[in-house]
Amino acid sequence: MRSKEKILLVDDDLDFLEMHKAVLASHGYDVLTARSGQEGLERVRAEMPDMIILDLMMEKHDAGFSFSQKIKTDPLFKSIPILMVTSVAEATGYRFSLPEDGYWMKTDDFLDKPVPPDVLIERVEKLLKDRKSST
Amino acid sequence: MNSQAHILVVDDEPGIREGCRRVLQEEGHAIDLAEDGKVGLQRVRERSYDLILVDLMMPDIGGLDLIKSIHSIDPEIIIVVITGYATIETAVEAIKRGAYDYLPKPFPPETLAALVKRGLEIRDLRLVAQKLFNEREQRLLELASEKSRIRTIIGCMADGILVTNLERQLVLWNASAVKMLKLRGTHESGQPLDHYIKNKALIETLEKLLSSEDANVSMISQEIQTDDPQAVLMAHMAPVRDEQGTLLGAVTVIRDVTKLKEIEKIKSQFVSMVAHELRSPLAAIEGWLDVVLSGEGGGDDRQRHEWLLRAKERARSLLALVNDLLEINKIEAGKVAQKMEAVDVAKVIAKTIEFLKPEADKKLITFKTKWPDPVPSVRADVQDMEKLFTNLISNAIKYNVDHGTITVTATADDHFVCVHIADTGIGISPADLPRIFDDFFRVENQKTSKISGTGLGLTIAKKVVDSHFGHLEVESQPEKGSTFTVSLPRHLMKT
Numbered sequence: 001m002r003s004k005e006k007i008l009l010v011d012d013d014l015d016f017l018e019m020h021k022a023v024l025a026s027h028g029y030d031v032l033t034a035r036s037g038q039e040g041l042e043r044v045r046a047e048m049p050d051m052i053i054l055d056l057m058m059e060k061h062d063a064g065f066s067f068s069q070k071i072k073t074d075p076l077f078k079s080i081p082i083l084m085v086t087s088v089a090e091a092t093g094y095r096f097s098l099p100e101d102g103y104w105m106k107t108d109d110f111l112d113k114p115v116p117p118d119v120l121i122e123r124v125e126k127l128l129k130d131r132k133s134s135t
Numbered sequence: 136m137n138s139q140a141h142i143l144v145v146d147d148e149p150g151i152r153e154g155c156r157r158v159l160q161e162e163g164h165a166i167d168l169a170e171d172g173k174v175g176l177q178r179v180r181e182r183s184y185d186l187i188l189v190d191l192m193m194p195d196i197g198g199l200d201l202i203k204s205i206h207s208i209d210p211e212i213i214i215v216v217i218t219g220y221a222t223i224e225t226a227v228e229a230i231k232r233g234a235y236d237y238l239p240k241p242f243p244p245e246t247l248a249a250l251v252k253r254g255l256e257i258r259d260l261r262l263v264a265q266k267l268f269n270e271r272e273q274r275l276l277e278l279a280s281e282k283s284r285i286r287t288i289i290g291c292m293a294d295g296i297l298v299t300n301l302e303r304q305l306v307l308w309n310a311s312a313v314k315m316l317k318l319r320g321t322h323e324s325g326q327p328l329d330h331y332i333k334n335k336a337l338i339e340t341l342e343k344l345l346s347s348e349d350a351n352v353s354m355i356s357q358e359i360q361t362d363d364p365q366a367v368l369m370a371h372m373a374p375v376r377d378e379q380g381t382l383l384g385a386v387t388v389i390r391d392v393t394k395l396k397e398i399e400k401i402k403s404q405f406v407s408m409v410a411h412e413l414r415s416p417l418a419a420i421e422g423w424l425d426v427v428l429s430g431e432g433g434g435d436d437r438q439r440h441e442w443l444l445r446a447k448e449r450a451r452s453l454l455a456l457v458n459d460l461l462e463i464n465k466i467e468a469g470k471v472a473q474k475m476e477a478v479d480v481a482k483v484i485a486k487t488i489e490f491l492k493p494e495a496d497k498k499l500i501t502f503k504t505k506w507p508d509p510v511p512s513v514r515a516d517v518q519d520m521e522k523l524f525t526n527l528i529s530n531a532i533k534y535n536v537d538h539g540t541i542t543v544t545a546t547a548d549d550h551f552v553c554v555h556i557a558d559t560g561i562g563i564s565p566a567d568l569p570r571i572f573d574d575f576f577r578v579e580n581q582k583t584s585k586i587s588g589t590g591l592g593l594t595i596a597k598k599v600v601d602s603h604f605g606h607l608e609v610e611s612q613p614e615k616g617s618t619f620t621v622s623l624p625r626h627l628m629k630t
Contacts, residue, residue, distance in 0.1 A: 012579070015419040015445055019426045022442070026433030087414050114422035117431030 004030040005128055006047060010040035010067065011055035016085070016113065020053060023117045024124065037067035044077055051128060054107070056086035068107055081127040087113040140164045140255050141183065145175035145201065146190035146217060151240070155188055158244040159251060172196030179208050185258045186213040186251060188238070191225055199225075202232050211261045213254040217242075295368075295389035297332075298375075299341055301382060305331050315368055315389050317361070334359055337370060337387070344372050344385050358392075366393045408575055409460065412590070416453040420446045452589070459591035462522075463574075466598045473602065477512035477626040478520055480554060484543055487524040491532060498537045506545035513552045514626040519599045526596045527556050527619050533586050534617070535560035551605070551622045562613040571609065572597045 007029050011017045014035070021031045032047055034040035044052070052071065056064035064084065071077045084107045108127055111119065142164050144155045149170070156166045167184075169175035172195050179187070187205060191198030202214055216229040216237040226237035235254050238247060286307075289296045295312030299305055304325045313321055318331045328338050337359050344355055355372045369392045375383045423446035426432040427439050434442075488502050495502065513520075531541045539559040546553050561582045563571060570576045575590035577583065600607040604624055611617035 013415065013419060015449060016422060018445070019419075019422045019432070019442070022426055022432035022434065022438075026431060087411065087418050113418040114425060116425050117429045121431065 004028065005050040006030045006032060007124065008032045008034065008040065008043055008047070008049035008052045010034045010037065010052060010064075011085075012036060012063075013055065016055065020115075020120065023120055027121055029124070037063040040067055041070060044071065044080070048077075049080060050131070051124065052080055052082045053124075054082055054084050055113075056084050072107075079131065081108040081131050083107070083109045083111065083123055083127060085111050085113050085115055140185040140258075141167070142251065143167045143169060143175060143178055143184045143187045145169040145172060145187065145193070147171055147193045148190070151190070151217065154244070155247060158247050162248055162251070164251075172198075172201045175201065176204055176208075179205050179212070183209060184212055186215065186254050188215050188217055188251075189234075191216050191218045191229060199229060199232055202229060202234055206233050211258065211265060213258045213261075215250060215254055295387075297387040297389070298384060299328065299345065299387070300384040301345060303328050303342070303345065306384070312387075312389060315361070315391060334361070336360075340370070340372060341385055341387065344374055345382065347374070350376075350380055359389075366391065367396045368392065405574065412456060412575055413453065416449040416456070419449045420453070423449075456589040456591070459589045459595060462595055463591060463598065466595070466602060473516040473519065475514050475516060478515040478517050479510060479512050480515075480520060480524075480552060480623070481506050481508075481510040481545060483517065483520045484524050484528075484545075484554065487521065487528055488543070491525070491528055494529065495532050495541070498532065498535060498539065500532055500535055500537075500539050500541060503540060503542045504544070505542070507547065510545050511547045511552055512626045513603075513623040515603050515623060519603065523596050523599045523621065524554075524556075526592045527621070530592060530619075531556055531558035531560070531617075533588065534558065534583070539616075547625065550625060552625055554621045554623075555618055556621075557616060557618040559616040562615055562617055563609070563611040564613050568609065568611060572607075 007024055009017050009020050009024075009031060011020075011033075012035050017033045017035070021033060024031050032043050032049060034043045040052070040054070043049070054064055054068060064086075068082050068084070071080060071082060108130075109123055111123060115123075142159055144152050144159075144166065146152050146155070147170055152168045152170070156168060159166050167178055169178055172193050175187070175189070176196070178184075189198050189201055189205075193201075196204075198216060202216075205212055205214060210233075214234045216226055216234045217240060218226050218229075218237050219240040226234075226239075229237060235257060236250060238250055289307070289309045292309060293311055295315045296307070296309045297305060297312050297316075298307035305328055306325060308318065308321065308331075312318060316332060316334060316337070319333070320326065320330055323330070328341065332338055336357070340355055340357055344352065352374060357370050357372070359368045359370050360366075361368060369390045371388045371390075373386050373388075375386055377383055423442050427442050432438075432442070484504070488504070528541065528543070535541065535558045541559075542555075542557045544555045544557075546555075563578060567576075567578045571578070572593050574594050577588060577590040597607050600621060600623070606620075606622040608620045608622075609617060610620075
């Protein structure tokens, strides 16, 4: 079994929290969950996760944005990779792209919900590997 | 003109009369004779003549007076004066008074024929001229009434109308245009455009249209802004061309599309909201199915069964959402055939409580009811009432605490029956209270996160109550509970 990297899931939809947790846990990750931006920040401070998977549109529609802003501007946490999952793109016809939006959207990658399990695992592995090689 | 002219000869000398008749008949004319002025006038009154030969010296009426009398009957009759021994001055006087020419006695037949021929030619010209004149008068009259008709029609139009000529002058407009564009100086006609119109963009586009060589330009549509930031006007500008395609000017029709824009905005907000609300459960269902099908989530059969149940639960909530949307659509489109009749709300409420009892029992909630017996009937549709109270009472169960109470009371005054549904649940914060009847609005916090709902239940309840001309009100205290009050008009007809 691999070393147990800690991944924090932040999502206000219980179903997504649990399905992502099931997928990640079965691949040996240590999974933490939070159901709001506020709770997410508390978990980050208490547990120092290795990565965060963040729902963009939570109870308040900018909760995902402000959460990632706080993490990425905090010297203690800014190296934690953030993977944003959204159901915004198809609902609004707006599609984010990293090269164009990455500089103001504080995130390391985007995925549209629902994320197929194999894609989720692949992205998580890649972001964790990138982080390791950069430190 | 008629080839055969009608000619009258008025002369007291039978020889002259007879001579003239013979000469002129030969020329193909119809001839009448009169031996004096009185008979002559009589003839003129009886029928129309093209030409009259008048002897200036007759015993009864003088030739000069006769000319006047004939012309008062028909001013276009050609009169030729026959003069015997009179001086040339009398003949000149006759011509001054309207005679065409004179013929001194004695005269050779060919002189008579030639003079009559010329006279008749003049008669023809005069008749044509008169016809043209009459036609012109008629046209002008029609034009004037057409113009006033057009003014009346465009004056009545709700859309603003501006007509511009090639000289860039405003030539026609209506009251709506004055109001919408706040036109200035409209008491003066035919001034340049910027004398009236403040809007630069509109003038520019009109200028473009009027100076365009392209005969294919048939219409320019453009949104224009006014001083009022809320208002949006749509201007349609079309060139006016004559039959040869030459540009004459432009017509501008201006419509106030402010309301339309608002509705469009609300519609697109609603659509994107619906899309988001539909997408979330669908994404969750697909996500669970992915987890089970891919095997990436691991777990045993019992675990996978659990996940499929979760997907099924979301599918069920999605179905409920779609049903609610259809319900709202039906109410808004007025497609619900309401059967308004006397309804005993107490009976409907009792039935609803019975129906929802199993749900309430799960949370050990007790019902208390209190109403006069009988409750006056309301004027309502029974099915709508069932829907309304099912929504309100199931909310009272969902947002109640375990071991809570739901109290349903009813009171009546002369006009309304009021039903109060009070729960002892989590309540609604003052900040959320004004929004609870909005589409898809759900109070979201730790306590409500496990409660499923479409966010449309109260929207539907409100619409149902509105369609019955009633009121739906709410009072709430966080942690204490909420009370929804429905007021419905009483059924006042004797049944």
